[in-house]
Amino acid sequence: MLSSVAERIYWAARYLERAENTARLVSVYDSLLLDLPRGIDISWYNLVELNSATEAFAEHYRVRDERNVVKFLLADADHGGALVNSLRMVRENLRTTRDVFAPEVWEFVNDLFYFATDNVAQGTGRKLRHQFTGGIIRGCEQVNGQIAATTSRDAPWQFIQLGRHLERADMTTRILDAGAVALLQSAERAQVNLGQIVWGHVLRSLSAELAYRRAVRVRVAGPEVANFLLNDAFFPRTIRFCREQVGSAIRLLPGSESMLGALEEVAAVYYPIASVDDLGQAFRDYLNEIQIRIGTMHERIRDAWFAQH
Amino acid sequence: MTLDWKHYDSGALFDELISSPGNARAPARRLVAYLASLSDAEIESRRRMAEATIRQMGVSFTVYSEEGNIDRAWPFDIIPRTIAARQWREVEAGLKQRLRALNRFIDDIYHDQRIIADGVFPAEVLAQSKNFRPECVGVSPPFGVWAHICGTDLVRDERGRFFVLEDNLRVPSGVAYMLENRAITKRVLPELFESDAILPVSDYPARLFDMLAALSPRKLSNPGIVVLTPGIYNSAYFEHAFLAQQMGVELVEGRDLVVGDDDCVYMRTIAGRERVDVIYRRIDDLFLDPEVFNPESTLGVPGLMRAWRAGRVALANAPGAGVADDKVVYAYVPHMIEYYLGEKPLLANVETFLCADPEQRAYVLDHLDELVVKPANESGGYGMLVGPHATKKERAEFARRIQADPRNYIAQPTLKLSVAPTLVDGGRLEPRHLDLRPFVLQAEDMYVTTGGLTRVALRKGSLVVNSSQGGGSKDTWIVDTDAK
Numbered sequence: 001m002l003s004s005v006a007e008r009i010y011w012a013a014r015y016l017e018r019a020e021n022t023a024r025l026v027s028v029y030d031s032l033l034l035d036l037p038r039g040i041d042i043s044w045y046n047l048v049e050l051n052s053a054t055e056a057f058a059e060h061y062r063v064r065d066e067r068n069v070v071k072f073l074l075a076d077a078d079h080g081g082a083l084v085n086s087l088r089m090v091r092e093n094l095r096t097t098r099d100v101f102a103p104e105v106w107e108f109v110n111d112l113f114y115f116a117t118d119n120v121a122q123g124t125g126r127k128l129r130h131q132f133t134g135g136i137i138r139g140c141e142q143v144n145g146q147i148a149a150t151t152s153r154d155a156p157w158q159f160i161q162l163g164r165h166l167e168r169a170d171m172t173t174r175i176l177d178a179g180a181v182a183l184l185q186s187a188e189r190a191q192v193n194l195g196q197i198v199w200g201h202v203l204r205s206l207s208a209e210l211a212y213r214r215a216v217r218v219r220v221a222g223p224e225v226a227n228f229l230l231n232d233a234f235f236p237r238t239i240r241f242c243r244e245q246v247g248s249a250i251r252l253l254p255g256s257e258s259m260l261g262a263l264e265e266v267a268a269v270y271y272p273i274a275s276v277d278d279l280g281q282a283f284r285d286y287l288n289e290i291q292i293r294i295g296t297m298h299e300r301i302r303d304a305w306f307a308q309h
Numbered sequence: 310m311t312l313d314w315k316h317y318d319s320g321a322l323f324d325e326l327i328s329s330p331g332n333a334r335a336p337a338r339r340l341v342a343y344l345a346s347l348s349d350a351e352i353e354s355r356r357r358m359a360e361a362t363i364r365q366m367g368v369s370f371t372v373y374s375e376e377g378n379i380d381r382a383w384p385f386d387i388i389p390r391t392i393a394a395r396q397w398r399e400v401e402a403g404l405k406q407r408l409r410a411l412n413r414f415i416d417d418i419y420h421d422q423r424i425i426a427d428g429v430f431p432a433e434v435l436a437q438s439k440n441f442r443p444e445c446v447g448v449s450p451p452f453g454v455w456a457h458i459c460g461t462d463l464v465r466d467e468r469g470r471f472f473v474l475e476d477n478l479r480v481p482s483g484v485a486y487m488l489e490n491r492a493i494t495k496r497v498l499p500e501l502f503e504s505d506a507i508l509p510v511s512d513y514p515a516r517l518f519d520m521l522a523a524l525s526p527r528k529l530s531n532p533g534i535v536v537l538t539p540g541i542y543n544s545a546y547f548e549h550a551f552l553a554q555q556m557g558v559e560l561v562e563g564r565d566l567v568v569g570d571d572d573c574v575y576m577r578t579i580a581g582r583e584r585v586d587v588i589y590r591r592i593d594d595l596f597l598d599p600e601v602f603n604p605e606s607t608l609g610v611p612g613l614m615r616a617w618r619a620g621r622v623a624l625a626n627a628p629g630a631g632v633a634d635d636k637v638v639y640a641y642v643p644h645m646i647e648y649y650l651g652e653k654p655l656l657a658n659v660e661t662f663l664c665a666d667p668e669q670r671a672y673v674l675d676h677l678d679e680l681v682v683k684p685a686n687e688s689g690g691y692g693m694l695v696g697p698h699a700t701k702k703e704r705a706e707f708a709r710r711i712q713a714d715p716r717n718y719i720a721q722p723t724l725k726l727s728v729a730p731t732l733v734d735g736g737r738l739e740p741r742h743l744d745l746r747p748f749v750l751q752a753e754d755m756y757v758t759t760g761g762l763t764r765v766a767l768r769k770g771s772l773v774v775n776s777s778q779g780g781g782s783k784d785t786w787i788v789d790t791d792a793k
Contacts, residue, residue: 001579099550110365254581
């Protein structure tokens with residue numbers, strides 16, 4: 001398999017995952033803000049900070065309100081991380097690797113891309129936002145389903161797995177961070193059930209509510225949710241699950257020995273969470289550390305398989 | 310309401326589908342009857358279905374403009390163009406004959422140049438050729454074939470006779486659109502494929518693969534074959550990806566390939582280097598190898614010419630094949646056929662005036678308002694003058710250009726190109742001019758596509774069929790009217 005093709009597939013998977021997660025993030029924030037008690041003020045701008053996009057935002061916007069943030073995250077042609085641009089990148093990367101996937105994959109990606117560009121105004125407005133984000137998530141799952149149903153489990157598949165799970169792990173840390181920061185911001189005026197509302201939305205944004213209840217069997221609380229999303233072995237969006245998927249993919253690729261060592265290194269960071277007090281700034285730093293290590297993992301993958309020998 | 314075939318009239322022009330208003334030609338009979346049975350609403354819904362299919366299949370081409378490159382959906386007319394199978398077989402024989410002679414010519418030019426010594430082809434024409442590559446002299450590609458893939462542009466005159474307009478021997482494009490047009494039409498007019506004997510076009514990728522495999526320097530059951538593309542910003546990128554996918558070979562860019570110290574070509578894979586035997590290159594000669602040609606080229610592969618000359622890799626088409634793809638050389642093709650094959654040409658050339666010749670030049674300058682003037686080496690329909698449609702100022706400008714560089718211009722009579730009924734705004738039928746580009750393959754064996762790519766000038770009265778300039782396309786049906 002060509003190095004350049006491996007790289008494009010990896011990026012196609014990452015961008016597809018990113019598009020889906022962006023839709024999830026906007027969707028959950030939307031409903032979170034509706035659920036918040038009066039007087040609690042959580043800013044949409046958090047989403048910009050979570051995505052490490054404050055500089056890009058500042059280049060084009062002054063006011064940090066809902067309208068601008070949502071437009072920036074979903075529709076802004078100048079923002080590389082905007083949802084429509086992620087989907088454009090999926091399309092561009094797949095266009096250059098069409099010989100790897102079944103034609104239906106390409107058709108679904110086109111459908112999804114045009115759905116996004118034709119309807120993005122729904123997403124930036126408030127009334128139909130839920131339909132729009134729902135449509136994006138559905139479309140992404142359709143593409144993933146089509147890929148899963150028609151792709152041989154040889155090298156190309158492993159690069160999809162790598163891209164998807166690195167991106168997913170990254171986003172799970174960001175969504176956890178979203179929960180943490182929301183609670184930190186409103187700490188002074190905290191009400192009894194605020195934590196429950198926020199962490200419930202964190203779970204819902206990852207479609208993890210049911211899995212959490214089955215696995216943890218307690219009411220939704222910060223430390224349990226955080227531990228679940230970090231360490232659960234079975235739910236497909238937890239950090240642990242993603243790490244194990246990355247490991248399995250690496251084992252099936254040529255020259256994997258040195259890479260497994262790199263993965264061990266990435267995994268060798270542990271932060272025990274026992275109570276709500278453990279979800280403060282130290283928790284945010286920990287999440288940040290995971291993100292940095294995911295970045296390192298990406299570099300190792302790039303050097304091992306994408307670099308031009 | 311239905312389509313009004315009674316009042317559809319193409320006047321004195323040859324119409325591909327009808328012989329007179331209301332009367333369909335034999336291969337179009339079922340098609341016309343079927344279309345006439347559909348209501349306006351039904352026709353409109355089929356048209357929309359075609360549009361949606363094109364978008365979904367991602368069939369696009371790139372238009373270069375100052376605002377950047379735009380990826381446009383492929384303009385497509387749902388009404389196919391039909392040709393009788395019996396007639397097509399004659400055209401096919403003519404195309405094979407022509408490409409055989411062209412390949413003999415190219416091989417001769419890079420070896421003994423007997424055709425020049427024998428006075429059949431003038432040395433001056435070669436001396437001024439922009440596509441002659443001294444770097445290729447003395448190289449002997451397999452089977453003596455240089456142009457493995459040829460896209461020949463055919464037109465029909467007011468009597469329906471076929472003429473060759475040009476031979477595209479460098480990196481001809483369009484075959485993917487031919488295949489996609491059929492895929493679209495099968496979705497849009499499926500009923501007709503049940504009842505009519507429309508010959509399939511789908512074996513082209515397999516034929517292309519076999520042809521490429523036959524060129525491999527290593528006799529392997531599964532040689533390493535790649536399609537080399539300049540990349541996503543090339544207007545034909547869609548086709549490069551499509552063909553690689555259809556053949557099940559890798560689509561590569563220059564940076565994916567490397568020439569080793571052993572003069573072999575390798576591709577960079579996740580498991581290290583892998584040998585490449587045959588490259589179907591869609592990059593122009595001058596960008597192939599920065600060591601030999603344009604040193605600025607980042608599209609090519611350093612050392613590629615070295616590997617090719619050493620016989621370690623096959624290039625299709627071979628570098629230098631374009632020497633026969635030149636509108637001046639074109640004028641000599643009938644002579645080549647007689648000279649190399651001892652046969653009469655089965656397909657005629659369009660009458661061509663060479664501006665390099667003083668007498669012919671004088672005629673051209675006197676008759677600019679009747680002629681089409683073309684530069685010898687442009688493609689895509691650029692830089693030409695359609696005399697009858699041009700302004701006085703444009704004609705004066707061309708007269709100046711011809712006098713400044715006569716070798717670079719040829720002129721041809723303005724053909725009364727054939728037309729076919731085409732759906733225009735408002736759901737009406739109007740005649741539009743069209744041409745046909747079949748593709749011919751040659752290695753050990755020869756193959757001609759069943760029909761080809763029909764391009765249609767969507768603007769009323771226009772003769773320019775290029776997609777970059779307002780052209781569209783139609784599916785091309787070779788219909789076996791003898792089939793039961």
